[in-house]
Amino acid sequence: MRILVIDDEASQRELLAGHLERLGHRVTTASNGEDGLNALHGDGAEAALVDMRMPRMDGLTFIRKSLETNPDLAIVVMTAYGTVESAVEAMKAGAFDYLLKPVDLDHVGVILNKIDSNQKLLAENRYLKRKLEQVEDFKEIIGTSSAIKKVMADVSRVARSDATVLIRGESGTGKELVARAIHFASQRSAGPFLAVNCTSLPETLLESELFGHERGSFTGATARHLGRFELADRGTIFLDEIGDINPATQVKLLRVLESKTFQRLGGERDIKVDIRILTATNRNLEAKVREGSFREDLFYRLNVIPIVIPPLRERREDILLLIEHFIKKCNQKNNKDIRGITPQAKDLMMRHDWPGNVRELENLIERAIVMATGDVIDIENIDPFVGERNAAPERMEVLNLEELEKKAIVEALGKTGGGLVEASELLGIHRNTLRLKIQKYKIQ
Secondary structure, eight states: OEEEEEOSOHHHHHHHHHHHHHTTOEEEEESSHHHHHHHHHHHOOSEEEEESSOSSSOHHHHHHHHHHHOTTOEEEEEEOGGGHHHHHHHHHHTOOEEEESSOOHHHHHHHHHHHHHHHHHHHHHHHHHHHHHHHHHHHHSOOOSHHHHHHHHHHHHHHTSOOOEEEEOOTTSOHHHHHHHHHHTSTTTTSOEEEEETTSSOHHHHHHHHHOBOTTSSTTOOSOBOOHHHHTTTSEEEEESGGGOOHHHHHHHHHHHHHSEEOOBTOOSOEEOOOEEEEEESSOHHHHHHHTSSOHHHHHHHTTEEEEOOOGGGOGGGHHHHHHHHHHHHHHHHTOOOOEEOHHHHHHHHHOOOTTHHHHHHHHHHHHHHHOSSSEEOGGGSOHHHHHHTSOHHHHTTSOHHHHHHHHHHHHHHHTTTOHHHHHHHHTSOHHHHHHHHHHHTOO
């Protein structure tokens, strides 16, 4: 285990650390609770041996603060014979056990065995929880169309391997759901699944988020920060909008793919991780390779197994199933009892092109449910934005996909007075995606 020893007495600290290292554990030490919290944030730990009486921050304060962010940390407090009542108080605050000073090293081994058994039980509970999440993630991928059946067949096949997968599709098609389904159907399902939207962070922060940083590596780096690659060890990391990462990050990502190693920002030590990398994009990566903004070698490393999720307009036979699913889901979320949808509203939704795909449909159903005064969704409950775009289908048919998308964005911005957040909600897409599309179509 990784064990943190906190004691202001150097001799006691060194005695415990040496004994634990001889038992095969990895040990970090600190002389007070404040330094202990920093060490816990930097190196992590499964267990901590903590003296109750220390300067700057005592053991009881350490327990309360550390358990706020590390609820699974097993804390063993160390206290003198005359202050056993403080150990009782510590147990009430969440400590796992206590030791009386002078510490009996044999007793330390007994407590560590108990901690190990408890950690295995916690891991088993997490595993069972993830298995339940796996079932829920598969339930979210709705449809009987041949297109969605192919996606699910691809998910089942690739889940058995550890190959890198590139999930392609328009915004709102459910790329993260597919990534989750792959993870939870794989042998890594007991490990972590971490998702990172590469456009949600500025370029300056994305590298720190992915690779972590050392204390003092840049202004504001007051402590060591573990990146997502390190935190996803023995699990899966999902990088969404991978086509938008900058060249420097592309180089570092390529190294992770090739060697499963990286360095924290400001670090000098190679860190090796056991992770599976899944990525997704709504961009034409081949075109970005040709224009020189995306590395060709990285593209081939990412595109080992491609999975393409079709847009909703190409699997219209799934729309009614999705409507039924989202009515049930949004009823429960909003404490409503909507029983269905009128034929007129259903026809309108079947004719809509859904530029925001499944996300747009879910958002529309939730708005309709919240605003409905009766027990069914009717045309007046549907966003008028959908009705207006379906009012002249003969004219819509002559527009190509990009013209449709541009027109939808212009109309959404017009309705919201240029508000990006409101317009993105109206379209059912992320505001960062909307910002990129505004730049793409040069919409003022």
